[in-house]
Amino acid sequence: xxxxxxxxxxxxKRTGEKVFLECVQDMDHENMFWYRQxxxxxxxxxxxxxDVKMKEKGxxxxxxxxxxxxxxxxxxxxxxxxxxxTSMYLCATKTGLNQPQHFGDGTRLSIL
Amino acid sequence: SQELEQSPQSLIVQEGKNLTINCTSSKxxxxxxxxxxxxxxxxxxLMMLQKGGEEKSHEKITAKLDEKKQQSSLxxxxxxxxxxxxxxxxxxxxxxxxxxxVFGAGTILRVKS
Numbered sequence: 572x573x574x575x576x577x578x579x580x581x582x583x584k585r586t587g588e589k590v591f592l593e594c595v596q597d598m599d600h601e602n603m604f605w606y607r608q609x610x611x612x613x614x615x616x617x618x619x620x621x622d623v624k625m626k627e628k629g630x631x632x633x634x635x636x637x638x639x640x641x642x643x644x645x646x647x648x649x650x651x652x653x654x655x656x657t658s659m660y661l662c663a664t665k666t667g668l669n670q671p672q673h674f675g676d677g678t679r680l681s682i683l
Numbered sequence: 684s685q686e687l688e689q690s691p692q693s694l695i696v697q698e699g700k701n702l703t704i705n706c707t708s709s710k711x712x713x714x715x716x717x718x719x720x721x722x723x724x725x726x727x728x729l730m731m732l733q734k735g736g737e738e739k740s741h742e743k744i745t746a747k748l749d750e751k752k753q754q755s756s757l758x759x760x761x762x763x764x765x766x767x768x769x770x771x772x773x774x775x776x777x778x779x780x781x782x783x784x785v786f787g788a789g790t791i792l793r794v795k796s
Contacts, residue, residue, distance in 0.1 A: 575725075602782065614771070614786045621782060629783070661725055669733060669775070671716050672784055674725040 573598045575675035577662050583681045590649040592678055594662030603645035604663040604672060605629075605637065614661070620645055652682045685710045685776055689787035696762050698796045704757040706772035706787050712752045714775035716784065721768045729757075759792075767794045 578593035594603065604619040606629075616629030618637040626637050634656060638646040645664075649656055659679050663672040686709045696702050706715070714733055718726040730739045732748040732755060739746050743760045759766055769791050773784040 577725075604783075613788045616783060619783065659723075663726075668782075669714050669731075671728045671731050672773070673728060674718075676725040677723070679723065 573600075573664065573673040575662055575664055575673055577660075577675040577678050579678050580676060581679050581681075583683060584649075584652050585683055586652060586654060588649075588652045588682075590652050590680070590682075592647040592649075592660055592662075592680070594645045594647070594664075594675055596643055596645075596664040596673075598664065598666070598673075599642065600664040600666045600673075601642075602665045602667070602672075603639065604665075605635075605645065605647045606661045606663065607631070607658040608661055608677075609658050617647065654682050656680065657682045685774060685785045687772055687774055687785055687787035689770075689772060689790050691790060692788070693791035693793070695793045695795060698763060698794050699761055702759050702762055702792070704770050704790045704792075706755045706757070708753050708774055710753070712748065712755070712774050715748055715755045716773040717746050717755070717757055718771045718773060719768050720771060720789070726771065762792075762794050764794050764796050767792055 574597045576595045605617045606614045620626045620639045636648045661677045662675040665672045688707045690705045717729040720726045730746045735750040735752045737748045745758045748755045769789045771789045772787045776783040776785045
């Protein structure tokens with residue numbers, strides 16, 4: 572089974588802090604994704620990566636950056652956290668075309 | 684861009700009843716994925732459909748893709764409280780060479796025991 576591990580289930584940070592969300596997968600998948608999920612807005616793609624050191628903007632990249640130094644790890648960075656970034660963050664991976672994405676358990680982030 | 688519309692938005696069923704959730708695409712579907720999510724948790728992959736007319740089953744859940752590949756349905760037989768959650772359909776976004784998924788808004792299922 573594919574295992575996608577997100578570093579924290581719950582996280583509380585303050586406005587202006589730099590926040591790191593980590594995602595690690597154990598299946599050697601090329602593609603990794605970061606989403607946020609909000610009531611009424613569904614799942615929205617923030618960034619994705621199809622290889623080490625490669626990144627592509629998703630639909631809502633503003634206020635976020637990512638890092639992929641190793642194949643198994645994809646980090647989401649909130650450069651200066653704001654209250655409107657309070658959300659559920661989900662990491663996903665997949666191996667290639669016509670394959671499903673596999674998700675982690677999510678991180679519920681609150682910015683105070 | 685491709686859009687997925689799910690219906691109904693939510694439903695409440697009595698335990699033991701059957702139910703169907705629909706997912707309709709604005710464009711031809713090349714890969715259709717069904718996921719289940721429990722509140723506050725990640726998405727669990729259920730099934731993937733690719734061919735027109737394809738049907739797959741897992742325990743009491745059956746998913747179908749129509750011949751025209753623009754609509755999929757998820758059918759649960761004899762629902763149980765463990766089936767409760769949010770069901771989402773996702774499709775390969777062909778505009779992005781299939782590297783991205785487009786998701787429906789989800790269907791909230793509650794099962795009354």
